[in-house]
Amino acid sequence: MATVEEPIRVLLVDDDPDLGAVTSMHLERQDDAFETQVTHSAAEALDVLDGDVDCVVSDYEMPEQDGLDLLREVREYDATVPFVLFTGRGSEEIASEAISAGVTDYLQKGTGTDQYAVLANRIRNAVAHRRSAEAAAETESRYQTLVESSPNAILVHDGEAIRYANERLVELAGAADADEVFGCDPVSLVHPEDRERLADRVDRVLRDRESAGWLSWRLRRFDGGIRRVESRAAPVVFEGVRASQVVLRDVTDRYCREQRLEALHDATRRLLVAGDRGTVADVALDVVENVFDESVAVVWEYDSGDDSLAPLAATENATRIAEKAGLEAGVSPLPDWAVEMTVFEAGDSRVVEEYGDRDDAVTDAFETVFMYPLGEHGLLAIGSTDPRTFDDAERDLVGILARSVAATFDRLESGE
Known part of the structure; x- marks a missing residue:
């Protein structure tokens, strides 16, 4: 009863x-x-x-x-x-x-x-x-x-097919809509090199009904792109079938930041053994290009005798754009009215937007320039031909590099 x-x-x-x-x-x-x-x-x-x-x-x-x-x-x-x-x-x-x-x-x-x-x-x-x-x-x-309002991506699969996915998962996977996700093999979303690592977790959840904690792996999107994710899984019964509910969070930005920090640490070690100012500038530009993915950058060196900034080193793309804009290669010193001089003298980093429209810009070839003073030694400038912003994370990383460069210049100047 x-x-x-x-x-x-x-x-x-x-x-x-x-x-x-x-x-x-x-x-x-x-x-x-x-x-x-x-x-x-x-x-x-x-x-x-x-x-x-x-x-x-x-x-x-x-x-x-x-x-x-x-x-x-x-x-x-x-x-x-x-x-x-x-x-x-x-x-x-x-x-x-x-x-x-x-x-x-x-x-x-x-x-x-x-x-x-x-x-x-x-x-x-x-x-x-x-x-x-x-x-x-x-x-x-x-x-x-709850699932649809979750900031995390969530999917449910039975080991052979995805049976449910929230909108955040659809976006993360780069699918056109939920229908493209439903029914597909969940393994297809895993980078081939990570599949063996995840297979045991899937078995434990589906077969042994055990939950699995957070694990980092690479998600392969429908458009072929790769995102770094962390996921955890728990056994559920979905529409009468044993299944696994997987919660994913996108950690690509965090992963990239960690990789950049590691590269910055490596650059710091290289700066410790740099023997001259030119080598220091080359290391700085190498980090800007290969770690920050910025192709336009110049290290300006301050000449106290002339009270001016002159280019110590520049990326190839920065030189190419300057020459195309009609500037003489290695033009120096900068005029005292240039915004670069203003930022250097103020001693504070600055993102200059609409650079090319300013009266104190030396060229209209750039839309945005991020300037970071190198103490009393000069200025690191990173430019873009398109309007853009530099977020706090990017500024922090450039700041770490700039302070390391300034410290190395201090060491060279003191003869240590």
Whole structure:
């Protein structure tokens, strides 16, 4: 017998008032949870039917509209509310028609009180089943809302196919839409060199039903691009099938920053053994080009005698753009009105936007220039021919490089 702790509101429909009253009495005696309301026709039942009714129990033979007519109208109102046909007239034809109309249960009236115990049990089970289904649907709805609003990418797979993916996963994978993701082999999203490493985790989650903690690997997007991700997985049952729910977070930016920091540490070691200012400038530009992926950069050296900045070293692309703009190769010193001199004298880094439109710019070939003073020794300038911004992370990394370069110039100047 199913246990339902909440009140169960039962709508009884019987054209015989005495039978309706007897049924009501016995049901409430069977279980204190039952709250019955008796009506004597289909029309009356429909008038009082509302969303609070947990179960309809109806006689079959009634004037004007019989129990099957009522069942059809109730189903139009609510397709899931339990409906028990409790009738003194039984036949295979009526039972078949009732089933076709969506009856929950079919029970013939008998003699004695045992029939009410059976009826009460059928009602309890039907209501418990409906409430369980509603709770599951509500839980699924809440889960869906939570998953869709998650900042992390989430997918569910059964080892052979992706069965669910939220919008963030679709974006991370570079898919056109969710349909492109659904049904595809989850292994296809893993970089070939990382697949063996993830295979054991998949087995543990799907076969052994064990959760797996965060692991870093490379995700291969649908467009062929690669993103660094971290993922964790947990066993779930999805649509009745054993599956794995995988939560992914994109750590590409963090990974790139860590790689850049490592490269900066390596550059610092190279600067420690640099024997002249030209070598120091070359190391700095090598980092700018190969670590920061910036192809336009100049290390300006300050000449205290002339109170001017002159190029100590420049990237090939910076030289090419300068020559194309009509500047003489290695033009120096900069005029004292140049914005580079202003930034150097102020001693604070600065991103100069719309550089080419300024009156204190030496050329209109650049749109944005990031300038970082090298202490008293000069200036590191990184330029772009397109409008852009340098975010805080980029500024911090350039700052680390610039301070290392300035410290190396200090060492060379002191003769250590």
